[in-house]
Amino acid sequence: MPVRRRGPSQSEDPRRCTTTPEPAPGPARRRFLGDAPVEPAAVRGPILASWRRSSDYRVDSEALNAPYVDDLDFQGALVHAASPVLDHLHDELPDQPVSVVLTDHRGYVLERRTGRPELRDHLDRVCLAPGFGYAERFVGTNGIGTTLESGQATFVYEQEHFTGPLIDLACAGVPIHDPITGELAGVLDVTCFAQDAGPMLKAVAVGAARGIQERLLNHGSANDITLMQEYLHASHRSRDPIIALNADVLMLNRKAQQVLGAQDQVRLLEHLRDSPRQRPMSGELDLPSGTRCRVYARQVPGREAGTVARIHLLAPAADLMISSAPTGPLPGIAGSEPLWRHCCRAVEGHRARNAWICLEGEPGTGKSSLLRAVCRANRPDRHVRVIAADEVGADRDWWERTRSELLERQGPLVLRAVHRLSTPKLTELSCLLDEVKAANPALWVAATIDPGVVPGPALHGLRALFPQSVQVPPLRHRIDDLEAIANHLLRQLTKRPESAFSPEALHLLKRRHWPGNITELREVVREVTGRTRSATITAADLPPQCTSQSRRVLTPIESMERDAIVTSLDEAGGNRARAARSLGISRATIYRKITDYDIGDRTSSGPSRRRRS
Template sequence: MLHAGCPGRHQDAHVRTGGVPRQGRPPPAGVPRQVVASWRRSVESGVDPGELVSDYDPGLDFGSRLVHCARPVIEQLADQIADIPVCVALTDDRARLLVRRDTTPWVGRLADDNYFAAGFDYAEGRVGTNGVGTVLESGESLHVVGAEHFVERLQPYACAGAPVRDPVTGRIEGVLDISCETRYSSPVLHSLVRTAAARIQDNLLSDRDEAQRVLFETYSRLDARSRHAVLAVGTRAVVANAAMQTLLDPHDLQALQDHMRFVMRRARSFDDVVSLPSGAQVRLRARVVELGADVAGLVGTVALVREVDGPAAVGSVAARLDGTPPGDGRSPAWRTARDGVADALRAGRALLVVGEPGSGRTRLLTDLAGRRSGPGADVVAAADVTARPAGALARIRSLDGGTLLVLRDVDALTPAALGILDEVVADLLAAGRPVAATAATPPRHDGLLARFRSSVTVPPLRARVVDLPELVATILGELAPHREVGVSAEAMRTLARHGWPGNVAELRAALAAALDRRPVGTIEVADLPGSCQSMPRSALRAVDRVERDAIVDALRAVGGNRVAAAAALGLARSTLYRKIRQYGITG
């Protein structure tokens, strides 16, 4: 991690060039298997061993629940080894540094000079083998010493890292790391960091219990003095009084819970009318319950504003709501985003639409632009502006005066391209031309950001699970327009359990794969890709994803026979059973 000092162990040519064994040649004696595997991944990722490259993210949450639970442990650990010049650091689950405690000032200066500082990224795919990124990739604690590092500037140093897991889900939340010069390295540091990581996990468990306690106490106080339906929604808990439990049908109640989870990260209080999938409307008056710097949940009262006139299918409800077609989305979070985009387009305000990739940002803009009178929208990708700036800018300037220009993924633009685009957008807006942009996070260019007058956040698919039936029907209609196709109830439940890190784009790909297996008729669970039949992909490492999908494919190939699947995979049956439980594979 730090970059000055004396050589480490295993300083032979094999190690210094990345440690990838040639065919038939074993790795050097004593090099841990995790390191050998990491060298291979580093080569495959294109990491340059002669250059240290680290990305910086200024938008990290440095006051997160993980930081809150880890800080006292880090302080105690640093005090315990204060006589040794080390850095004790905590990263998030993407190897981005959140907290660092130095036992001497010069160690801190070395760390700063070499990007091991708050906000910087030490992912293995950028930095090569190291005590943070490699721990995340392997899922195991690791002591990386000297030339076991892939990048040469790291080789004078040693780092011991251990994963910090959520004590309930088992998901890796971050990495605790101790870094020092190799001359100060000791196996004891590896033991210390593992013990400290376990203590952080204990704090996470206590904090989770505390968050639920605070949420329930707030709910109880409100329920005691209110005659209305009361609902409390946390990240993993829901509490409702008797009035709430009889107020809405289960589908609407789930939609309201999804909406509350979406808004509780964006406002401290909420008082608004929420439209639900059935057509009912409720007034939600709620406030955020905080625990330190973290959000424990949202607690509030719910009152029915408009009841449903009678039972209706999704399609007939859709026909009543603003004339929008089926498949447009009925969840409150999606309707809020859609209405915000529509209002901005009607008013002619320059609009920034923020949301995760694949969540439907661009589709929402182009669909709503197409419903206006005029020529619709033209989408220009950030990659085109970066790769072919002259052609992209000429295309932008040649657009019809009424065409909505949609700049896709502006947060992915290079600084030079952002500067050029800023000038062009300023000219378009000065001429009264409609402009919108999409981004996963706001672009890091104050000039361009200042051009926009409105912003809307599009919810991820996991925050609008109630929209799944409509989305599935719409996507199947687009993929197989002249075929009789559908999805079984069990397959729909499987889709609803998936975390959808790739959002609507991932759903479309999954349904396309299912249609390859069953082009006509009812899609069953077995027709879905393996990624949909287990735990969310976001909770898995890259190597786990490959392993999980291989297990699902093997089980499918042998008709679910686990003994045959274990033999085909070369695994012991006990290992296969454990991994099936680990990955949540069903069927």
């Protein structure tokens, strides 16, 4: 089958067979590794982009460091569907110097079929064998990893590989997608020695991948297929938002994606998963955005129950469009993602009505900064008084001074982290605010509190004075705002309006989970400004904890789902079976999502301990 040639086809169309040689990439690779500029004509664009990613990942260009994992799903649906296709290719090419490789969606090798012993031995030496990972972040430019990064079929020839041990090979990788969900399931890669590479190598890979996808559809879960059919039927019959889900599949029509924010979607999913399965799950529901809807849901028959729901929004469409309008910029803070805009609008509305509010959110999300920004935008001439929990005094003089101040105060008051106050201080503060609220109606007070605090009687009494609450989203739920926030913090610290992070640096930052939220990001920016005085911050300027991340960027829905799994694992002491039962999903599903979301071992975390105040 192979037809010898000097380089890969310049066409990305696998049906185009040409033996026209391309410029040899060897000199371009040497220039790139030597930090010399590379002319665009010297190497194909996708390869140059992959070299840059490999450099950002700090891949060793001289030694291959493929990790090994022994708990892969070697008996899963992908392997089951692919095995006959791989066997057929192997039988068709018994004496050819070609190897057919199947990987999972992260680039770990699941199966390999190899024709000649010399090629098999060579692939063993470069760890292109079951259990080893071939993502770009591990081994640089190659047919598997570069296909995963680009999402497209990729041909990599000889010295187009980033790391030296692979330059004797040529490989063609093609992504395999789940035909029902559309999600990436794995990669089909065809590899041979570079001297044996033919123009049809990529065509073979494309054909094999198509065959695997067809078998995935034929062997797909009958429950998933039935759910998809019911979802399509409901979408064709109604213009309302439609949601369909079971333990493994979630589908939303375009209307649902357009009019339902991320938090509204999560609330609806919780409602549908928590509702009884024995009867229609219809009823009215209040969503976090303030919209009220009526849910018409029914169970889809099958061994594992699924649900299809039509969401009828009770608010007029015009009102929904107004509520989606972006809020004006607030002084001193950055962000325009819908979750953040909704939060800002809610705080501004309560401030305009002088309604006391409580802001809830994880530490470091910018709760106090948001309150100060809203107050400055409303009345820039009024000073914002901020009292942190550790500033609340225990002596009678402090309470008398504070009482006198608040009875006369016209500007707003922000109480930070009230959940940290002791029971006596909470009781004293509640009595003081109750008096001030009646005597000084012009005073506006806002409090901040962290999530996960079970309120005792004292905190519950204080919360009663704040009838309104607003949720501040964590940074990982508004990851599209990271560029604006990071550049805003950078310009604050450098005092240079032209300072900015490069696209490569931002890509790495967006991969982080950011448990410390904006406070953690601020510390990273502070560390970066101590490393370089350049106006443009590159990936090389980032601290190691930012460049070592390998997880893909999650959507807000995926990030919220990840949080729910982490919480359930913590509450179950790391027991995945118990966590799966508490979430109402199968063990196979939680195992897959733990891998997909890069959730580490939670056994040592134990059940979460929530403070009582």
